[in-house]
Amino acid sequence: MNVAFIGLGNMGGPMARNLLKAGHSLAVFDVVQRNVDTLVALGATAAVSAKAAAARSDVVITMLPSSPHVRSVYLGDEGVLAGVLRGVPLIDSSTIDPHTARDVATAARARGNPMADAPVSGGTGGAESGTLTFMVGAEATLFERIRPLLAQMGRNIVHCGTPGTGQAAKICNNMLLGISMIGVAETMNLGASLGIDPKVLAGIINTSSGRCWSSDTYNPYPGVMDGVPAAQGYRGGFATELMLKDLGLATDAARQAKQPVALGALAHQLYQLWSAQGAGAQDFSSVINLLKQHEATPGTPHDRL
Amino acid sequence: MNVAFIGLGNMGGPMARNLLKAGHSLAVFDVVQRNVDTLVALGATAAVSAKAAAARSDVVITMLPSSPHVRSVYLGDEGVLAGVLRGVPLIDSSTIDPHTARDVATAARARGNPMADAPVSGGTGGAESGTLTFMVGAEATLFERIRPLLAQMGRNIVHCGTPGTGQAAKICNNMLLGISMIGVAETMNLGASLGIDPKVLAGIINTSSGRCWSSDTYNPYPGVMDGVPAAQGYRGGFATELMLKDLGLATDAARQAKQPVALGALAHQLYQLWSAQGAGAQDFSSVINLLKQHEATPGTPHDRL
Structure with a gap:
């Protein structure tokens, strides 16, 4: 699959590496150039923005520090929703407040993109070893669709309910x-x-x-x-x-x-x-x-x- | 054994019954006459005071509502220490504060009586079925000495350390x-x-x-x-x-x-x-x-x- 991966820090970096290992093509974006360079050295393609990364992807995954980052990466002018094709599923693995998660999912759905909140537990060790637990808030059909991809980064993939319930x-x-x-x-x-x-x-x-x-x-x-x-x-x-x-x-x-x-x-x-x-x-x-x-x-x- | 049992309420009553069933002779005391009558009907002997109950016993057990009751039942003029023979072990199963437990144990030791605090968990159901957990604060020799008796009222007998540590x-x-x-x-x-x-x-x-x-x-x-x-x-x-x-x-x-x-x-x-x-x-x-x-x-x- 063509995966857009945005947010390549302590957690996102190793998660993206596991997707590369699993054979996916990654378009990556991060505000820290060094994080991008590390992934590019492993075979990923650098994108100039979240919008650009999302534009050529079959699925978008984000791993960001906090709610304002999630809002801006999805809803900003250079954000995911400005670039992504209709129907492409969106997965936010950041840990943020459930209200923001629900707001962004609602905006994505209005644009024609099903969205899941899928925060993780297991820390950087779990991210590296691919043994994270994903707590997923998503409609059931979307959950089934993204579960195999999440299973390449984690061991326990738990469906918590509708959007926001993962958070x-x-x-x-x-x-x-x-x-x-x-x-x-x-x-x-x-x-x-x-x-x-x-x-x-x-x-x-x-x-x-x-x-x-x-x-x-x-x-x-x-x-x-x-x-x-x-x-x-x-x-x-x-x-x-x-x-x-x-x-x-x-x-x-x-x-x-x-x-x-x-x-x-x-x-x-x-x-x-x-x-x-x-x-x-x-x-x-x-x-x-x-x-x-x-x-x-x-x-x-x-x-x- | 000749057991003095003082405090025959919701917990003490069924605990005393289990000791009667195990074949011990019980001298009982409670401020509520009805509680005494119930045990006497089952074969116990009524005593007129805590002191009188303790006077003819090989071991004393108390199960009382709170710290002031424990102080008065042990240290009062008509209390256990005024009547008990030197060397007879004392077991308080009330739930009280550890400082009072330690004070009373110190007074008992000065009188020549080793004392254990042995509060329970398991509620009235555990008291009736003889499946209580006893948390025992006592010197090791006393703990070993009283363990068989406690095991006739409970299932788990845990040594927590010196007096006060059960509480x-x-x-x-x-x-x-x-x-x-x-x-x-x-x-x-x-x-x-x-x-x-x-x-x-x-x-x-x-x-x-x-x-x-x-x-x-x-x-x-x-x-x-x-x-x-x-x-x-x-x-x-x-x-x-x-x-x-x-x-x-x-x-x-x-x-x-x-x-x-x-x-x-x-x-x-x-x-x-x-x-x-x-x-x-x-x-x-x-x-x-x-x-x-x-x-x-x-x-x-x-x-x-």
Whole structure:
């Protein structure tokens, strides 16, 4: 197939490479020339704009940083909809808010192009190894049509419902993940300060009703598990600033839907606080260090009021 | 064995019955005469006080509503320590704060009685069927000594560490559970208002990083699972007011330990809010109804400031 691939960063780059390996012809575009050059060296063709890339394609895939980029890449004068042929399917794998995803899909449909939102989980490792999970919001016929292509970049291709629901599924899962991680962090810290061995506490929780992925697979307390970011100084993993972005999308979507998310909003603020303290690049489970007790500054508490 | 059993309510009653069935002699005490009568009809002997029950026993078990009851039943003039023989082990299965548990255990040890805190999970159903989980805070020798007796009332007997850690384990697990449940409730409501089918969303979460007991075993959204309180009008299960009690213990223990529990404290307030709205007797997963969107009162929003 002739694939237009727009957005060749940490995620889009390896995804596009997997499509090249699978034998497709790629027309690529990115605002960063170096990203384009890397793909061209592997056999892709450079396009001068999203519009130009889309013009000669059987399918368009985008992987962009945020909602404004998606709007402009699809709806701008040099954008996808200005160039793409009628009927060509469009797939946006960016993680953005569901309302924007739905708006852009509506504009695409009005132009005669079926569109899917297909955000991913699995990180850069999953993008490279082709083991991503795609959460797809699309009409059923479009889902079946694009599924084989997505399967060349990912392992689990999940149909979530109509356009927008792929984004909804992703931000819902990640909001719950963000809440659970802070819940586990508070719990492990509290247990430790109450004198219970953190490994014993994790063992009890993991066989009881507090059980969750953040505790049994990705425990944030150092020394409880091997092979997790907590065992490696919180390097690697899923950055605090990416969790912050997803919680921003979730709370923003909740605001627009007038849906209370009290814990989601507080979790968002706690990751914001942690990021503001300089930890944006650390794995998000490092938020346990925001919540732990540190050595007090010496001195007697005073009250001069 | 001669067992003193003090506190014969919804939990203590069936636990004591299981010890009678196992062949022990029971001296029982409760402030509610009817609870005593029920056990006496089954073969137990009534004692006039906690002190009197303890005086002729090889082991003392208590199952009481809260910390003040535990202090008074152990430390009062008519209490256990005033009557019990030196060396007799004491087991408190009440759910109370870890600091009180440790204080009472220290007082008991000074009197020559080893003491374990052994709160349970599994509810009244587990108490009746003898399938409770005991979370035990005790010195290792005491734990081994009391384990066979606890196994006649429960299935999982877990050693958490020194005195106080049984309580710590229980309130830590339940704090995380209380947080997770609200997290799942917010997430399910948000997904539904963003147009994703709740069953599909639960399926995605349960195979992803948002996975937790509150989602995959006890989902609060009606129609997602069978056999859970959400499928039965939130009857049965674990009452909101009991979760509120446990979160009160957790946040109180955190305050005393100067340990930040931001989500735990907000979760506590949300269950408090829900209980104040009259839902204390409903299963705690009904908190999803506090967080969902209800029909708006008719009328145009006005601003007269």
